[in-house]
Amino acid sequence: xxxxxxxxxxGCGSRYTDDEIAxxxxxxxxxxxxxxxxxxxxxxxxxxxxxxxxxAFAVSSCTAALELAAIVSRIGPGDEVILPAHTFAxxxxxxxxxxxxxxxxxxxxxxFVVSARTIEPLITEHTKVIIVVHLYGLMADMxxxxxxxxxxxxxxxxxxxxxxxxTYKGRQAGSLGDLGCFSFHTHKNLTTLGExxxxxxxxxxxxxxxxxxxxxxxxxxxxxxxxYWQPAMSNINFDLDGVWxxxxxxxxxxxxxxxxxxxxxxxxxxxxxxxxxxxxxALGGRSDIAFQRIPDECRHVHxxxxxxITGGPAARDAFMERMAFHHKVRxxxxxxxxxxxxxxxxxxxxxxxxxxxxxxxxxxxxxxFHEWMPEDQFGYMVEATGETLDxxxxxxxxxxx
Ligand SMILES: *Cc1c(COP(=O)(O)O)cnc(C)c1O
Numbered sequence: 028x029x030x031x032x033x034x035x036x037x038g039c040g041s042r043y044t045d046d047e048i049a050x051x052x053x054x055x056x057x058x059x060x061x062x063x064x065x066x067x068x069x070x071x072x073x074x075x076x077x078x079x080x081x082x083a084f085a086v087s088s089c090t091a092a093l094e095l096a097a098i099v100s101r102i103g104p105g106d107e108v109i110l111p112a113h114t115f116a117x118x119x120x121x122x123x124x125x126x127x128x129x130x131x132x133x134x135x136x137x138x139f140v141v142s143a144r145t146i147e148p149l150i151t152e153h154t155k156v157i158i159v160v161h162l163y164g165l166m167a168d169m170x171x172x173x174x175x176x177x178x179x180x181x182x183x184x185x186x187x188x189x190x191x192x193x194t195y196k197g198r199q200a201g202s203l204g205d206l207g208c209f210s211f212h213t214h215k216n217l218t219t220l221g222e223x224x225x226x227x228x229x230x231x232x233x234x235x236x237x238x239x240x241x242x243x244x245x246x247x248x249x250x251x252x253x254x255y256w257q258p259a260m261s262n263i264n265f266d267l268d269g270v271w272x273x274x275x276x277x278x279x280x281x282x283x284x285x286x287x288x289x290x291x292x293x294x295x296x297x298x299x300x301x302x303x304x305x306x307x308x309a310l311g312g313r314s315d316i317a318f319q320r321i322p323d324e325c326r327h328v329h330x331x332x333x334x335x336i337t338g339g340p341a342a343r344d345a346f347m348e349r350m351a352f353h354h355k356v357r358x359x360x361x362x363x364x365x366x367x368x369x370x371x372x373x374x375x376x377x378x379x380x381x382x383x384x385x386x387x388x389x390x391x392x393x394x395x396f397h398e399w400m401p402e403d404q405f406g407y408m409v410e411a412t413g414e415t416l417d418x419x420x421x422x423x424x425x426x427x428x
Contacts, residue, residue, distance in 0.1 A: 089210030
């Protein structure tokens with residue numbers, strides 16, 4: 028192949044071992060039914076054990092989990108939702124659908140996530156929900172955010188799509204807010220065959236609403252039935268009057284994949300953290316690149332390896348160009364501030380006061396960071412990064428008057 032990148036941006040965050048594949052194949056052979064069965068029960072139970080969340084519901088994606096979170100938040104026109112614009116669009120879309128106003132919170136320049144400091148000035152009497160995104164695998168400083176929300180009875184949703192296994196003061200992502208949303212999409216630290224998600228719920232009353240909303244309002248009939256087929260196999264009803272349910276179910280084989288990857292999560296996240304440590308040890312002393320600051324109370328799970336090129340947008344583009352075309356390292360830039368997308372602009376959410384979000388996006392880079400990246404590629408990428416920073420530094424110096 029011509030121009031094959033030496034270090035690709037993989038579409039798979041993790042890979043399955045042969046033992047894991049055998050377990051998944053066993054589910055293909057034996058699962059009956061192929062959805063809503065014992066693999067799902069076990070996956071949910073093990074997810075509760077990992078996160079410490081009281082309730083966990085496996086669903087077809089994190090977007091589905093966010094959709095359920097938006098529904099049980101009972102919000103609509105006239106209400107406001109505070110969330111970062113520096114995130115993937117799926118954080119915002121389910122809440123935009125409700126008709127509530129999306130209010131963009133800025134990020135902290137050193138941790139790249141929202142904080143009580145950036146959220147508090149945006150709170151009004153209309154604020155009903157705060158969405159905290161633990162972006163790149165690093166949890167936001169939750170205690171002050173929870174304090175703001177509790178004082179005002181605001182619901183807190185944790186978008187933990189990128190943060191499975193991450194902790195804050197020893198507590199797991201998805202167990203601090205009212206609702207937690209996880210992704211098992213192919214890119215993420217754990218994947219259930221490409222798509223999948225989990226919704227964690229703290230309040231038992233909210234948790235009661237989820238199974239029906241997840242599965243077309245299906246439930247049992249009340250009371251004993253003399254014949255199991257009368258009046259019908261199952262009942263259908265609203266969990267929230269007037270709120271039509273969905274089918275957000277996930278299959279048993281996917282849950283089997285989730286079970287085996289959950290068993291290896293600690294090791295996989297450990298490998299990511301070890302790589303991140305080596306990368307920052309090699310490059311973190313430089314002034315021309317700045318990695319995400321990890322507060323002492325946080326355990327980062329390094330879904331991605333983002334960094335700021337401190338020389339600004341021109342230096343960033345020079346860096347991207349040399350990494351991509353000279354060294355063949357497939358870097359990306361992410362996440363385009365949501366208020367710059369036509370979808371959010373057309374919906375009336377094109378305005379924001381988020382200077383750090385803009386500054387960061389325009390000067391950031393993100394390294395390929397899949398868990399299974401071969402060691403020689405990783406070493407090469409770190410070396411190429413140092414060479415590239417030296418090169419653009421030299422060039423900038425020699426081209427200035
Ligand atoms: C991946 C992701 C989602 C969406 O997850 P899906 O499982 O693909 O629906 C939502 N929020 C964030 C921050 C993500 O990274």
